[in-house]
Amino acid sequence: MTTANVKAFVFDVFGTVVDWRSGVAREAAAFLQRHGRSAQDADAFADAWRARYQPAMQRVRSGERPFMKLDTLHRENLEEVLSEFGIDRAQVPAAELDELNLAWHRLDPWPDSVEGLTRLKSRHIIAPLSNGNVKLMIDMAKHGGLPWDAILGAEVAQAYKPTPEAYLRTLDVLMLSRAEVCMVAAHNSDLAAAQKCGLRTAFIPRLQEHGAAQTTDLKPDGNWDxxxxxxxDLAKQHNV
Amino acid sequence: MTTANVKAFVFDVFGTVVDWRSGVAREAAAFLQRHGRSAQDADAFADAWRARYQPAMQRVRSGERPFMKLDTLHRENLEEVLSEFGIDRAQVPAAELDELNLAWHRLDPWPDSVEGLTRLKSRHIIAPLSNGNVKLMIDMAKHGGLPWDAILGAEVAQAYKPTPEAYLRTLDVLMLSRAEVCMVAAHNSDLAAAQKCGLRTAFIPRLQEHGAAQTTDLKPDGNWDxxxxxxxDLAKQHNV
Structure with a gap:
């Protein structure tokens, strides 16, 4: 497939560019210990928090709730995870929860991310097309050195992926045609939604996103470009 | 005034960060010559194009027209400037006008801009809060090496400065309080509007923005921070 026409790469971020599970677990471990729980539950805590991610966005996608920042949904979900782990919400200062909620702003990139993005940036526009809100993406980029050209995604589009508007409004902001924009993700479902909107697609396996026992997205299961x-490796395939 | 609380600097761009007049005139000179006109009119052409900038946005600000990208307004204004310069619109291919319209995407930074922004970025968030649309700002940043953390401004806010929503929605996206965000501009009117919204303010004189005979914004005329x-120099004042 010719690479000549791709002018912008837009990226899923949680899982594709950064390792959310280790980053959230690291901060959850300290939190759990402070509240008399075992740091060993930190991975489970991260998984439980992430498990509430899609259902929370679904209430926005369905129109049940208006669009709101992912930070707000994360913060609500965190309170539910506390109960799940038997921690009394009333015993935890709100400021401590606000701070733990920022764990998502401090996730580390995968080892190849900064070099890959930097290479792709040399000849293309690179931007997140994440469900994370703009401030979350800014803080994460400053933390990990992600060299984005712009911060796009759900908050700018006012729609959560995989709603078509999340992809289509990003095309409109970029003033590029569908065939000039490539969605990059470690998740086949994200690529399927992008492809349906006419974008080009690139799959990157992230076999440790969910830890050693991961069973999903181990390989491409669509006709990705x-x-x-x-x-x-993606940068090399595009000769940069 | 303490600098401790400023977390983000947001910038006017046309005139403050880049030299729009020389950049537009450079491309207008080549265009005028191709159409049998004198390249000596290029500065006047740039000024005439820019003179239509505020009135075009005013029709959006007043609600007469819906929000649309500055690229669209620039393109409409360009057609009017052609008539003003006695060039028959029907004789110029649309693609050539589209290309000339991109002169605004290729403006050069002032000599201090990249260093100043880079220094400020080391400890603060930096983003344009320009009336230019996102794609215009992305292209300009790649052209001139402007190291923005994010592209904010009129298109993200869906409101043109100095409408308060342009500043207030930017605060909302940045999740910062008014006192944590400083508007930087070479235009006193922009700072007055930002200050009214509670933002902090920094004035930078750009005495050549309108050429050697400039009469406006030669000095600060408000109580700027x-x-x-x-x-x-602004970076130095903030110890970076």
Whole structure:
């Protein structure tokens, strides 16, 4: 497949560019210990928090709730996870929860992410097309050195992926045609939604996103335009 | 005035960060020559194009027209400037006008801009709060090496400065309080509007923005929080 026409790469971020599970677990471990729980539950805590991500966005996608920032949904979900782990919400200062909620702003990139993005940026526009809100993406980029050209995604589009408007409004902001924009993700479902909107697609496996026992997205299961080992390999496939 | 609380600097761009007049005139000169006109009219052409900028946005601000990208307004204004310069619109291919319209995407930074922004970025969020649309700002940043953390401004806010929503929605996206965000501009009117919304303010004189005979914005005429010679001086005043 020719690479000549791709002018912008837009990226899923949680799982594709950064390792959300380790980052959230790291901060959850300290939190759990402060509240008399075992740091060993930190991975489970991260998984439980993430498990509430899609259902919370679904209430926005369905129109049950207006669009709101992912930070707000994360913060609500955190309170529910506390109950799940038997921690009394009333015993935890709100400021401490606000701070733990920022764990999502401090996630580390995968080892290849900064080099891969930097190479792709040399000849293309690169931007997140994440469900994370703009401030979350700014803080994360400053934390990890992600060299985005712009911060796009759900908050700018006012729609959560995989709603078509999330992709289509991003095309409108970029003033590019569908075939000039490539969605990059470690999640087949995200690519399927992008492809349905006419975008080009690139799959990157992230086999440790959910830890060692991961069972999903182990391989591409669609007709994606590119499949690469990681973001550096994707850059090489595009001759940068 | 303490600098401790400023977490983000947001910037006017046309005139403050980049030299729009020289950049537009450079491309207008080549265009005028191709159409049998004198390249000596290029500065006047740039000024005439820019003169239509505020009135075009005013029709959006007043509600007469819905929000639309500045690229669209620039393109409409360009057709009017052609008539003003006695060039028959019907004789010019649309693609050539589309290309000339992109002159605004290729403006050069002032000599201090990249260093000043880079220094400020080391400890603060930096983003344009320009009336230029996102794609215009992305292209300009890639052209001139402007190291923005994010592209904010009129298109993200869906409101043109100095409408209060342009500033207030930017605060909302940044999730910062008014006192944590500083508007930087070479235009006193922009700072007055930002200050009215509670933002902090920094004035940078750009005495050549309108050429050697400039009469406006030669000095600060409000009670701004900072006044700096240029963006490097502003960074120094903030100890970066």
């Amino acid at each position: 590119w499949v690469a080992r990681d973001l550096v | 900072w006044v700096a010679r240029d963006l490097v």
